[in-house]
Amino acid sequence: MSDIILHHYASSPFSEKVRLVLGYKKLAWKSVTVPAIMPKPDVQALTGGYRKTPFLQIGSDVYCDSALMCDVLEHLQPAPTLYPESHKGLARVLAQWADTTLFWAAMAYNLQPKGAMTMFDSPETAKAFGADRGAMSVGMNRLRPADAAAAYKSYLRRLANMLDGNDFLMGSSPCVADFSAYHPLWFTRVCVPVMADILEATPAVLRWMDRMAALGHGSKEKMTATEAIAVCAASAGAVAQNDVSFQDEHGIPLGSQVSIAAETFGPEATEGELVAATRTRYTLKRVDERAGTVHVHFPRIGYVLKAVQPA
Template sequence: MSEIILHHYAGSPFAEKARMMLGFKGLAWQSVDIPPIMPKPDLTALTGGYRKTPVMQVGADIYCDTATIARQLDRIQPLPSLYPEGREAVAASAAQFADQVMFQHGVALNFQPHAVAERFGKAPENVMKAFLADRKKLFEGGSASPLHPAQALSQWPTLLGRLEQQLEDSGTFLLGEEPCIVDFAYYHPLWFVRSNKAVSSMLDPYPQVQAWLDAVAACGHGEPTDLDSAQAIEIARKSTPESLPESGFRDHNGIEVGQTVSVSAVDYGVDPVTGTLVYQDAEEIVVRREDDRAGELHVHFPRYGFRLSPEKQ
């Protein structure tokens, strides 16, 4: 199997989630630094249009969304597992909640004017304006709307109070003595808050949460080495997508392997990716596409939270 390549940038919360999962697995990986805003020509050459961060690449296989990345990491290295045996549904559902609800709150706190000013520091004003304009466009056409900071401030004690109470009884981590997907899903939006001095005091009333954040952070980021984005594209071009297993899955909308389809997120960042459906099961959708620079690629998406639509011929 080819080496793991993560396309990300330092300040992305979901990229931090992926980096922490790689650290949990103790894996070596190659790090491609991508722009935080569009355009991202080298990334979209690999994904076909998907623009969210991060994206994981293994040869000519491209994994979009941290839910798909997590399941692929468990295939690459089954132990320690991100999904505790016998608690898979609870873990996946709690992680989904954190990735949506807790993430919205972490972002809303960081997008208060004083928090934006702190995060951008001495960066030129045009850089900050470009970032904010990009994030506004990110939400266009999706089902999710940015959470208003006043609502996030109102609900913050509820979310953090629940975490604080559970951590008093659950052990070091949220589902016991070992970290799992739930810890990493809750960790990244709170890391985003903790990393901004303008809002980090929002964690002060919660000592159990702070101790848990330190315990999760101790997983580290694994063993990254830098890689240029052009090199990553060349690796994809010289690789062949991994063979796919047999699947008897039947889509309830009648969409079948071999059809031309589009896949897009439903919440935000809804840019569609078009290709030939080559695999689907209850968790994953895979489309084959061709790129002039990167060659033949298999692009992997989660089923949950994404729209699969047939393309008109």
């Protein structure tokens, strides 16, 4: 198997989610640091437009969205599992809630002026970050800080209720829901500690966070973006899909030129040839002058597939 390459940066919450999954599964991986804001020419050489962080690369396969990355890592290393048989459906649903509703409440609380001021080394950096994220969230409804704080407190109490008598959210071992719920709280505690007093009312959550942090990040080695692009260009081809059956929901046949973009945050589209549309994911084939032939994978949930009309 080709190396697992994670393209990420230190303070990215969704990157922390994937880093901990790699640690839980005791996987070795290559670490490529990407810019937090645009421009990202090396990122887009591999993704073709998608610019959210992180993304996962294995050879010439590029996987977008942390939910899909969890599925890929589960396939590569099934034990310990992220999806216990006794509650795998519930775990996925809870993870989806945590990656969306909990995440946005937590980040609206975290990045109010008091928190944001501690993250950046200058007002100019803060302004550039704000403009970048504003462009990614056009049309989204954002919680005001007071509303975000109220919601965040309620969600923390609900997590504490789930931890009553349990080491992890759904039992004695972590599942995908734990990793999804952890990363926005990690951002509060580690990246904007001036805001972390909100966690003190739920000591069970803090103890759970300690258990999650103890999973570590696995074994990593640094790699440059240039090296990662060269790995893609030299790759013999894409890894076979787990499920190669075509599931058509759009009336768009395989071989069509299409675009895929996130439903909400990060609307930049990736264009390419639709080469797979399975039960859970889409795959686009695209050619880049530096990266060569790339297969870019997206989950179905949270992404919009459209045909590209000929010019």
